[in-house]
Structures are given as C-alpha cells and as structure tokens.
Amino acid sequence: MNEYLGRVNIVTNYLNFINGEWVSASSGEKHEHFNPANPSESIGFTEVSTVGDVEKAIEAAKAASAGWKAMSSVNRGEILRKAADILEERADDIAKTATQEMGKRFIETKGEALRGASILRYYAQEGMRKKGEVLPSAANGTTLLAVRVPVGVVAAITPWNFPIAIPIWKMAPALVFGNPVVWKPGQETGITATKVAKVFEDAGLPAGVLNLVLGRGSVIGDVLTTHKDVAAVTFTGSNAVGQNIAKLATATGKKFQLELGGKNPAVVLEDANLDLAARLVVDGAMKQTGQRCTATSRAYVEASIYDEFVEKVIEYADKITIGDGLQDGITMGPVASKKQFDTVTGYVQKGKDEGAELLYGGSTLDINGGYYIEPTIFGNATHEMSIVNEEIFGPVVALMKVADYDEALQKANDTIYGLSAAVFTDSLEKAFHFMENSEVGMVQINGETGGAEPQAPFGGIKSSGQGPKEQGQSAVEFFTTNKTVTINPYTK
Ligand code: NAP
Numbered sequence: 143m144n145e146y147l148g149r150v151n152i153v154t155n156y157l158n159f160i161n162g163e164w165v166s167a168s169s170g171e172k173h174e175h176f177n178p179a180n181p182s183e184s185i186g187f188t189e190v191s192t193v194g195d196v197e198k199a200i201e202a203a204k205a206a207s208a209g210w211k212a213m214s215s216v217n218r219g220e221i222l223r224k225a226a227d228i229l230e231e232r233a234d235d236i237a238k239t240a241t242q243e244m245g246k247r248f249i250e251t252k253g254e255a256l257r258g259a260s261i262l263r264y265y266a267q268e269g270m271r272k273k274g275e276v277l278p279s280a281a282n283g284t285t286l287l288a289v290r291v292p293v294g295v296v297a298a299i300t301p302w303n304f305p306i307a308i309p310i311w312k313m314a315p316a317l318v319f320g321n322p323v324v325w326k327p328g329q330e331t332g333i334t335a336t337k338v339a340k341v342f343e344d345a346g347l348p349a350g351v352l353n354l355v356l357g358r359g360s361v362i363g364d365v366l367t368t369h370k371d372v373a374a375v376t377f378t379g380s381n382a383v384g385q386n387i388a389k390l391a392t393a394t395g396k397k398f399q400l401e402l403g404g405k406n407p408a409v410v411l412e413d414a415n416l417d418l419a420a421r422l423v424v425d426g427a428m429k430q431t432g433q434r435c436t437a438t439s440r441a442y443v444e445a446s447i448y449d450e451f452v453e454k455v456i457e458y459a460d461k462i463t464i465g466d467g468l469q470d471g472i473t474m475g476p477v478a479s480k481k482q483f484d485t486v487t488g489y490v491q492k493g494k495d496e497g498a499e500l501l502y503g504g505s506t507l508d509i510n511g512g513y514y515i516e517p518t519i520f521g522n523a524t525h526e527m528s529i530v531n532e533e534i535f536g537p538v539v540a541l542m543k544v545a546d547y548d549e550a551l552q553k554a555n556d557t558i559y560g561l562s563a564a565v566f567t568d569s570l571e572k573a574f575h576f577m578e579n580s581e582v583g584m585v586q587i588n589g590e591t592g593g594a595e596p597q598a599p600f601g602g603i604k605s606s607g608q609g610p611k612e613q614g615q616s617a618v619e620f621f622t623t624n625k626t627v628t629i630n631p632y633t634k
C-alpha cells in the first residue's frame with residue numbers, strides 16, 4: 143500500500159460502522175479501489191476486517207436488539223422514511239461513487255439509489271400494517287393470537303452488482319420488523335456501502351442497530367453465518383458461496399435466504415412483435431453490461447423468423463455506445479473488475495472455440511485501459527455449449543433456432559437455474575402456457591427478463607434460490623417469525 147502514499151488522488155479511507163461509531167479494522171490492512179473505466183484512477187481505501195471485528199459488530203447488534211424491538215414498528219418505519227429522503231438528497235453522490243467503483247452507468251446507479259428510496263418508503267409503510275392474526279380457539283372464552291415477532295440479529299451478505307438496492311431490500315424489511323443488522327457488502331463496492339450506511343445513521347438509527355463490516359467474504363463470511371448470536375442470514379451472490387452458507391447455517395440452526403445465479407432464457411415465437419422482442423433481448427442481455435442475475439443470456443427463436451430476428455438484434459446492438467458510465471450518451475459501461483473482464487472474455491473465447499457463430503462484437507476495447515467488452519451476440523448456438531449452460535455475468539447472449547414453442551419451452555427449462563424467463567408472443571394460449579410451465583421464480587410476457595418492483599416477490603427456484611423470496615410481502619416470512627399466544631382471560 144505504501145507505494146501509493148502521496149499520490150494526489152488518494153483521499154479517503156472508508157471505515158467500518160460498528161455500534162454507532164466509524165472505526166478502523168483491527169487488521170491495519172486496507173483494500174484499494176480502482177475505477178474499472180480507468181484502472182489507474184484510485185477511488186479510495188476500505189478497511190479489511192478480521193473475525194474479531196465482526197464479533198464486535200455482532201455483539202453490538204445483539205446489545206441493541208432489545209431496544210430496537212421495543213420501539214414501535216410505526217416509529218421504526220419513521221426512521222426508514224427519513225432514510226429514504228436522505229438517500230434521495232444524496233442520490234447523485236452515492237450513484238457517482240457506485241459508478242466509479244463498479245463501472246455501471248450513472249443513469250443506472252442513480253436509478254438504483256432512487257429505487258432504494260422507494261423500497262425504504264414501502265417498508266416504512268409496512269410498520270403500520272397488521273402484525274398478526276386472531277384465530278378461533280376451541281376453548282370457550284379463549285383468545286388465540288399468531289403474532290409476528292422479529293427473528294433476531296440478521297447477517298446480510300450482498301454482492302457488488304447492485305451495491306445500493308440489494309442491501310436496502312434486505313435491510314429495510316429486517317429493520318422495520320425489529321431486527322438489528324450486521325451488513326457485509328461485496329468488497330468491490332465497500333465505499334458505496336459506507337455511504338449507504340451513513341444514510342441510515344443520519345436518519346437516526348440507534349447505535350448498534352445497523353453495523354457495517356468491510357472486508358473479504360472468504361475471511362469473515364463464516365463467522366457471520368455461524369456465530370451463536372446471529373439468528374438469520376440473508377445472502378445474494380454466487381451459487382458456490384450460497385451453498386456453503388446453506389451448509390453452515392443448517393448445521394448451526396440459523397434461518398437462511400439465498401438469492402443466487404441465473405441463466406435466463408427468452409423465447410421468441412413467430413407471432414411476436416419482433417422489433418419489441420429484439421430490443422428487449424438486447425436490453426435484457428446488455429443492460430448493466432450483462433452483470434445482472436436476471437440478465438437475458440440465451441434466446442430460443444422459432445426457425446421461421448430466426449434470420450429476421452438476428453438482423454433486428456444486430457441492429458439494436460449496433461446502437462450501443464460504450465464508454466465511461468459517468469459520461470452522457472454512453473449506453474454501456476465497462477465490466478466491474480479485472481476478474482470479471484477475464485471471466486467474460488474467457489467465455490467469449492469458449493463460445494468461439496465450441497463453434498457458435500459470432501454474429502456481433504466479441505472483442506475488447508481499450509479506452510483508458512478500462513475493462514471494456516463489446517456487446518457480444520452468438521448465433522446458431524447449441525444446447526450443449528458452455529455459453530448456453532453457464533452463468534457468464536457479462537454482455538453476452540446466445541441465440542438458438544428451435545422448431546416450435548414446445549422445443550423452446552423444453553430447452554428453456556433444461557437448466558439447473560430458475561430465476562427469470564421471458565416469452566415474446568401474441569398468442570394468449572402460449573403466453574399462459576409459458577406462465578404456468580416455465581420453471582422460474584419470475585416470468586415476463588413480452589417483457590425483458592430483468593426488472594423488479596419493491597411490492598412484488600423477487601427470487602428464483604431450483605439452483606437460483608432457497609428460502610422465502612425477497613421484497614414485497616414475502617419479506618415478512620423471512621424477517622419475522624410467528625409467536626402463537628393463548629390468552630385465557632376468565633380465571634374465576
Ligand atoms: P460472490 O462472490 O458469491 O459474493 C457475494 C458476497 O458474498 C460478497 O459480499 C462476498 O464477499 C461474499 N462472500 C465471498 N465468499 C464468502 C464466504 N465464503 N462466506 C460468506 N460470504 C462470502 O458473488 P459475486 O461475484 O459478488 O456476485 C455475482 C453473483 O451474484 C452472480 O452469480 C449473480 O448471479 C449473483 N446475483 C444474484 C442475484 C439474485 O437476486 N438472484 C442478484 C445479484 C447477483 P467478497 O466481495 O469480499 O468476496
């Protein structure tokens with residue numbers, strides 16, 4: 143780290159937030175952040191926490207638990223409402239930081255910040271909704287209640303690809319339902335995380351209710367998942383890490399929720415509006431440089447319209463302008479890191495080697511040394527290829543020709559993943575059939591595979607997710623537990 147000291151653009155070291163204080167990690171180690179649009183530009187340093195730092199954060203959360211639970215949910219919601227206002231005021235600054243940290247365009251990170259504010263407002267209202275049910279009892283004069291109560295300390299482990307909205311859609315419901323939180327963000331987006339945590343601090347959250355621990359998941363992940371005072375773990379990230387969390391959480395008796403990867407198909411039928419389908423397949427694949435768990439990564443196209451569809455897809459892809467996401471007029475930024483760059487270019491090479499037809503893109507671009515990859519479209523791909531089976535998490539989509547709807551549905555479902563899927567058709571019958579038979583958590587009829595609203599459940603099935611879904615009313619399932627109360631008022 144010393145070699146960077148004295149460089150003028152190194153300004154800030156971003157700290158952990160534990161028990162209401164901004165503190166250094168006990169390791170003395172820092173992680174330096176570079177801009178993926180210009181990797182010689184340093185954005186700052188974040189702390190690298192130790193297991194001991196995380197234990198302190200968990201203790202602080204545990205200590206804050208009783209007070210937070212005792213505050214009425216209406217008043218807890220009021221704090222979230224304030225956080226929404228502050229987040230909106232700071233949206234430009236937080237979005238700029240996120241863009242500099244992980245390359246997503248400013249318009250996308252700003253959209254994420256504003257989405258964060260609407261999630262906070264949605265869950266602020268939740269504090270005013272019912273928190274249980276009155277059930278009939280078999281005994282005369284007895285009242286039977288099923289009351290929703292907090293689960294306890296929640297560990298939230300989040301990825302870098304939605305550094306603002308994903309943490310908020312975990313923390314907002316956790317908090318409003320009365321649970322303190324220890325949050326471990328993706329290391330790549332630790333600076334953005336400090337700014338999001340500051341929003342909650344400034345909204346008036348009591349000390350210890352939200353704690354931020356920066357650092358490496360490989361070092362501090364296990365303690366977050368197994369500590370005796372953690373009651374529940376909510377995780378979004380890769381399948382490999384998610385499966386490990388499931389194993390550890392099961393062994394230590396914790397509640398867990400996993401949102402994992404996807405390999406999301408679009409089915410394009412001959413009666414579809416092909417302009418709409420081509421635009422939304424390209425958008426679905428290339429938005430956020432393909433780094434969305436819900437990105438469209440394979441499309442099954444009826445043979446009769448395949449050639450026409452390919453032409454239209456290329457036409458839309460050709461409209462994409464690549465560059466630094468802070469600049470106006472750019473429609474695709476770099477991928478988030480050198481690691482992403484290497485993984486995605488590796489898949490592009492595999493696509494070529496395995497014999498898919500490269501229809502568009504396929505090269506890297508050198509703009510200020512940034513991690514730029516062209517929007518890449520493969521055609522005539524087959525179901526066995528790696529680019530059709532494995533999550534790429536980059537601006538790459540594979541098109542496949544199918545004989546008919548039945549073949550498309552069968553192939554769309556033939557995957558370990560089950561996050562989202564789209565069908566483009568004017569046939570009510572096929573749209574309904576797809577809605578009912580597509581093996582995913584989220585279906586789009588004439589829409590792109592991505593897209594979520596705070597009031598609707600979000601998440602996948604099969605290897606794409608486990609546990610209750612996120613957002614909307616589903617969050618109640620994960621962040622509360624039922625307490626059954628029997629009241630016998632007549633004792634004489
Ligand atoms: P990742 O490597 O699994 O990281 C996710 C989080 O887990 C990060 O905070 C990471 O910390 C942490 N982590 C790493 N090792 C850990 C361990 N042993 N124990 C506990 N936590 C650990 O995933 P990613 O590469 O950041 O994100 C991309 C993946 O997320 C893709 O597979 C994508 O599909 C998925 N994703 C899913 C959804 C969804 O809702 N279904 C949404 C977005 C992304 P470090 O950063 O320090 O390694």
Ligand code: MG
Nearest residue numbers: 328359379380
């Ligand atoms: Mg990782």
